[in-house]
Amino acid sequence: MITQASVRFQPARWQQELARAVAHPLELLHLLEIDPATVGLELSAQTRFRQRVPRPFIARMRKGDPHDPLLRQVLPLAEEDRAVAGYGTDPVGDLLAETVPGVLHKYAGRALLIATGACAVHCRYCFRRHYPYADSTAAADHWAPALAYLAADTSISEVILSGGDPLSLPDAKLAGLAARLAAIAHLARLRVHTRLPVVLPQRVDDRLIDWLTGTRLSPVMVIHANHANEIDAAVRQALLALRDAGVTLLNQSVLLKGVNDSADALCDLSEALFRAGVLPYYLHLLDKVAGAAHFDVDEAAAAAIMQTVRARLPGYLVPRLVRERAGAPYKLPAET
Numbered sequence: 396m397i398t399q400a401s402v403r404f405q406p407a408r409w410q411q412e413l414a415r416a417v418a419h420p421l422e423l424l425h426l427l428e429i430d431p432a433t434v435g436l437e438l439s440a441q442t443r444f445r446q447r448v449p450r451p452f453i454a455r456m457r458k459g460d461p462h463d464p465l466l467r468q469v470l471p472l473a474e475e476d477r478a479v480a481g482y483g484t485d486p487v488g489d490l491l492a493e494t495v496p497g498v499l500h501k502y503a504g505r506a507l508l509i510a511t512g513a514c515a516v517h518c519r520y521c522f523r524r525h526y527p528y529a530d531s532t533a534a535a536d537h538w539a540p541a542l543a544y545l546a547a548d549t550s551i552s553e554v555i556l557s558g559g560d561p562l563s564l565p566d567a568k569l570a571g572l573a574a575r576l577a578a579i580a581h582l583a584r585l586r587v588h589t590r591l592p593v594v595l596p597q598r599v600d601d602r603l604i605d606w607l608t609g610t611r612l613s614p615v616m617v618i619h620a621n622h623a624n625e626i627d628a629a630v631r632q633a634l635l636a637l638r639d640a641g642v643t644l645l646n647q648s649v650l651l652k653g654v655n656d657s658a659d660a661l662c663d664l665s666e667a668l669f670r671a672g673v674l675p676y677y678l679h680l681l682d683k684v685a686g687a688a689h690f691d692v693d694e695a696a697a698a699a700i701m702q703t704v705r706a707r708l709p710g711y712l713v714p715r716l717v718r719e720r721a722g723a724p725y726k727l728p729a730e731t
């Protein structure tokens with residue numbers, strides 16, 4: 396018999412799905428009917444940043460195609476182990492920007508909380524892949540140092556929940572945090588940086604929408620999709636539900652060689668985002684993080700792609716190409 400209590404402690408559907416994420420490259424290739432021996436993929440045997448891919452994301456990859464743009468983002472390759480000059484472990488200076496554990500205050504008016512180190516998907520190009528999360532999430536001590544910092548600085552009007560992926564935390568915890576943020580009078584906006592609605596759209600359920608839209612803070616969500624194929628009907632439905640609940644939706648992408656480094660790919664992405672109620676926000680040049688050099692698109696090539704994109708799309712569907720530089724007061728425009 397199912398008792399009240401056992402129902403209550405049942406993990407949410409998205410948590411069950413997350414627990415089934417595929418952690419081994421050979422299993423991933425098997426699901427995609429790709430023979431690792433025949434396609435010349437050299438898998439990374441030893442990586443400290445393990446593969447992790449939710450199955451709904453895998454379902455959007457093309458079977459039999461080792462160059463699939465979604466697969467490339469998540470498959471650990473031996474190229475990652477190559478040391479490349481100029482690529483380090485903290486390319487954007489986050490460790491220097493940390494004020495109290497888990498709080499990054501780099502830019503005027505906005506403070507970013509590292510809510511958790513955990514992500515639903517492990518993106519091979521991630522600039523935080525070497526970040527020492529265990530010592531520095533804002534969730535330590537029930538958020539007390541982070542909340543004290545935010546409360547003491549009246550110049551901060553926006554809090555950004557980031558990570559890791561903040562939506563890998565349970566809703567009860569996030570709801571508690573949102574309520575305590577709303578109690579800080581000078582805060583006006585609550586922004587969430589997350590890839591979860593894209594890689595696991597089941598994450599967007601009533602409980603999430605309740606806490607995100609249930610305080611006096613204006614909710615903003617910045618999702619992260621790099622390719623139009625990431626946005627299928629289920630993702631679109633999840634995003635439109637957020638938009639209909641009053642959440643302002645933006646997208647950030649990373650310009651990645653072999654994934655989206657063409658005007659066609661970027662235009663298709665913008666169109667797919669718009670159909671899902673999302674406007675493109677930033678297109679980041681790759682941060683020079685060790686292990687990601689094989690994704691780099693140089694600045695001249697990026698500028699040429701953007702010229703074509705601009706000639707094809709309405710201005711509001713053109714993302715801002717930016718480069719992050721340690722110590723800069725904002726994300727620097729990369730074409731001038």
Ligand SMILES: *Cc1c(COP(=O)(O)O)cnc(C)c1O
Nearest residue numbers: 499500501502505506507555726
């Ligand atoms: C990117 C970033 C922000 C947000 O910048 P916006 O330009 O407002 O999107 C805030 N804080 C940190 C530390 C960041 O890296």
Ligand code: SF4
Nearest residue numbers: 514517518521559590
């Ligand atoms: S979801 Fe975001 S933080 Fe997590 S690995 Fe991917 S890019 Fe990095």
